[in-house]
Amino acid sequence: MRGLRKLHWLDWAILALLILLAGYVWLRIDGTLNYKWRWQIIPQFLIRYDEEAGGWVGGTLMVGLFNTIRISIMASLLALILGTILGLARCAQNLTIRLLARTYLEFLRNIPGLVVIFIFYFFLSEQLIAAFRIEDWARDIARGDNAWLWEIFFGDMRRFPSLISGVFVLALFESAFVGEIVRAGIQSVPKGQREAARAMGLSWTDQMRFVVLPQAMRKVVPPLASQFIMLVKDSAIVSLISVQDLTYRTVELVTSTRAIFEAWITTALIYGGLCFGLSLLFRRLEQKPGRRS
Amino acid sequence: MSDTTPIIRMINVSKLFGDFVALDDVSLSVAAGERVVICGPSGSGKSTLIRCINRLEPHDRGRIIVDGLELDEDMANLRSVRQEVGMVFQQFNLFPHLTVLENLTLGPIRVRRMARPAAEALARQYLERVHIPEQADKYPGQLSGGQQQRVAIARALCMEPRIMLFDEPTSALDPEMIKEVLDVMVELAGTGMTMLCVTHEMGFARKVADRMVFMEAGRIVETAPPEAFFTAPASPRARLFLDQVLEH
Ligand SMILES: Nc1ncnc2c1ncn2[C@@H]1O[C@H](COP(=O)(O)OP(=O)(O)O)[C@@H](O)[C@H]1O
Ligand SMILES: [Mg+2]
Numbered sequence: 001m002r003g004l005r006k007l008h009w010l011d012w013a014i015l016a017l018l019i020l021l022a023g024y025v026w027l028r029i030d031g032t033l034n035y036k037w038r039w040q041i042i043p044q045f046l047i048r049y050d051e052e053a054g055g056w057v058g059g060t061l062m063v064g065l066f067n068t069i070r071i072s073i074m075a076s077l078l079a080l081i082l083g084t085i086l087g088l089a090r091c092a093q094n095l096t097i098r099l100l101a102r103t104y105l106e107f108l109r110n111i112p113g114l115v116v117i118f119i120f121y122f123f124l125s126e127q128l129i130a131a132f133r134i135e136d137w138a139r140d141i142a143r144g145d146n147a148w149l150w151e152i153f154f155g156d157m158r159r160f161p162s163l164i165s166g167v168f169v170l171a172l173f174e175s176a177f178v179g180e181i182v183r184a185g186i187q188s189v190p191k192g193q194r195e196a197a198r199a200m201g202l203s204w205t206d207q208m209r210f211v212v213l214p215q216a217m218r219k220v221v222p223p224l225a226s227q228f229i230m231l232v233k234d235s236a237i238v239s240l241i242s243v244q245d246l247t248y249r250t251v252e253l254v255t256s257t258r259a260i261f262e263a264w265i266t267t268a269l270i271y272g273g274l275c276f277g278l279s280l281l282f283r284r285l286e287q288k289p290g291r292r293s
Numbered sequence: 294m295s296d297t298t299p300i301i302r303m304i305n306v307s308k309l310f311g312d313f314v315a316l317d318d319v320s321l322s323v324a325a326g327e328r329v330v331i332c333g334p335s336g337s338g339k340s341t342l343i344r345c346i347n348r349l350e351p352h353d354r355g356r357i358i359v360d361g362l363e364l365d366e367d368m369a370n371l372r373s374v375r376q377e378v379g380m381v382f383q384q385f386n387l388f389p390h391l392t393v394l395e396n397l398t399l400g401p402i403r404v405r406r407m408a409r410p411a412a413e414a415l416a417r418q419y420l421e422r423v424h425i426p427e428q429a430d431k432y433p434g435q436l437s438g439g440q441q442q443r444v445a446i447a448r449a450l451c452m453e454p455r456i457m458l459f460d461e462p463t464s465a466l467d468p469e470m471i472k473e474v475l476d477v478m479v480e481l482a483g484t485g486m487t488m489l490c491v492t493h494e495m496g497f498a499r500k501v502a503d504r505m506v507f508m509e510a511g512r513i514v515e516t517a518p519p520e521a522f523f524t525a526p527a528s529p530r531a532r533l534f535l536d537q538v539l540e541h
Contacts, residue, residue, distance in 0.1 A: 190386075192382060192384050192386035193386060193388065195349055195382070195386065196380075196382065196386035196387075196388070196445075197388075198349060198375070199347055199349060199375060199378075199379075199380040199449075200375065200399070200400040200404060200448075200449075200452060201372050201375035201376045201400065201404040201452070202399070202400070202403055202404060203372075203403075206403050206404075210388075210399055210403065211388055211399075214390050215388075215389070215390050218390075
């Protein structure tokens with residue numbers, strides 16, 4: 001209640017305006033567009049009772065959500081590896097290495113994400129999957145006895161190639177941002193630290209491994225956490241290359257049920273809840289007192 | 294001081310930063326066991342000079358030979374030279390994420406390939422030498438400036454170098470901590486270590502220096518034994534500089 005008392009009349013005015021606006025939008029949809037809300041059909045797409053299996057199974061949106069989570073985790077791990085390499089390359093002594101890293105970065109920065117995704121998809125993922133015969137390999141596993149184990153990690157194994165290209169494409173795309181975060185972390189370590197390490201005779205790798213990276217990584221954790229949340233949101237983009245993530249499943253659901261508003265609102269709430277939950281979690285972890293300054 | 298070949302030889306060394314000449318045709322030889330104090334106004338190239346000796350700054354012209362090894366692009370030479378040459382910085386440059394003991398053992402373990410127990414024993418021995426054996430398990434941030442600089446000296450000594458370079462080791466310290474660091478350096482001088490020391494602590498210079506080197510605008514203007522340098526500097530610039538420094 002103390003919070004309420006602190007509200008100024010202006011706050012009330014703004015709140016009232018917002019409620020009016022929401023009501024107006026509602027009326028437009030309900031009356032003018034003659035839209036029939038059918039919220040009751042949504043729950044079955046989240047979770048439903050399967051007569052055949054005799055138990056509860058995830059509905060199409062839930063399956064999509066799990067795919068989104070899988071892709072995000074795998075892509076961020078891969079992006080972390082690629083990004084660290086990229087960040088180190090940006091600080092390398094060798095000019096060619098620095099230039100290559102810079103070119104890659106500018107390429108990703110100055111081309112729309114969507115275009116980058118398609119380019120990576122058609123030029124890289126497709127080729128890699130064909131070259132390594134991943135299709136055949138995944139089909140064999142899907143038919144095999146241990147399919148259930150693989151499916152915990154990768155979802156439906158018949159869709160594995162598409163999942164993997166989603167992971168690749170997303171990781172390549174995000175590696176640029178991770179690379180910049182890592183580079184900023186490395187450069188935030190005072191010059192004297194490297195000099196002291198060099199003066200001792202440590203090799204370049206040892207200077208990085210024992211002196212620079214441990215200090216850089218501490219600075220880099222908070223921005224990396226926010227980048228991870230960005231990645232979860234960006235992952236919706238892979239629905240365009242037919243990866244069956246939450247967004248893709250929502251598009252399908254809308255096509256088959258025509259419950260446009262309900263489906264998209266539900267999906268927005270799921271994404272919002274996931275990302276907000278993550279940011280609360282990261283904030284909590286950050287506040288945990290560190291060992292030292 | 295014997296007349297054997299010098300342990301450091303700089304021959305007509307020049308160093309440029311862009312167009313700016315930071316070292317201008319400098320030649321300097323230092324005998325093993327000799328203690329040289331370098332002074333001169335700010336920006337005269339003192340730091341650049343000693344940073345060239347372990348190639349933190351690569352020189353552009355001339356030759357530098359340290360303990361028989363020529364400093365050039367050769368990485369193998371460079372690593373051997375850096376093992377022979379310890380360096381102490383104005384800002385300490387201790388590794389804040391490592392304990393004092395870990396700061397001291399990193400070099401011995403990674404560069405000298407010592408086993409951890411041996412490296413730790415060595416580290417404790419040198420902490421004893423700089424009079425802070427009880428601080429081994431603290432982090433640098435928990436120590437006073439004077440203690441940090443003594444840890445930095447111990448860290449350099451753990452590599453068992455033949456030459457120690459000091460770049461204004463007391464300039465970042467509060468006045469009451471200067472003495473504890475200088476005392477350690479005087480003791481080190483007593484062990485016969487070859488020392489090159491950039492400092493404005495003229496009391497220290499009088500006590501330990503075998504030779505004073507005065508720099509101005511990237512050149513060595515004057516080299517003299519301390520007594521001669523302090524009582525009757527040959528160059529007017531050195532005289533002016535001494536007047537300013539000794540005023541305080
Ligand atoms: N990395 C650098 N880049 C450009 N100029 C530098 C650099 N390091 C030193 N200098 C310049 O070289 C000159 C000599 O510097 P330094 O050796 O640090 O002088 P001192 O230690 O005697 O004060 C100064 O004018 C300084 O500005
Ligand atoms: Mg200096």
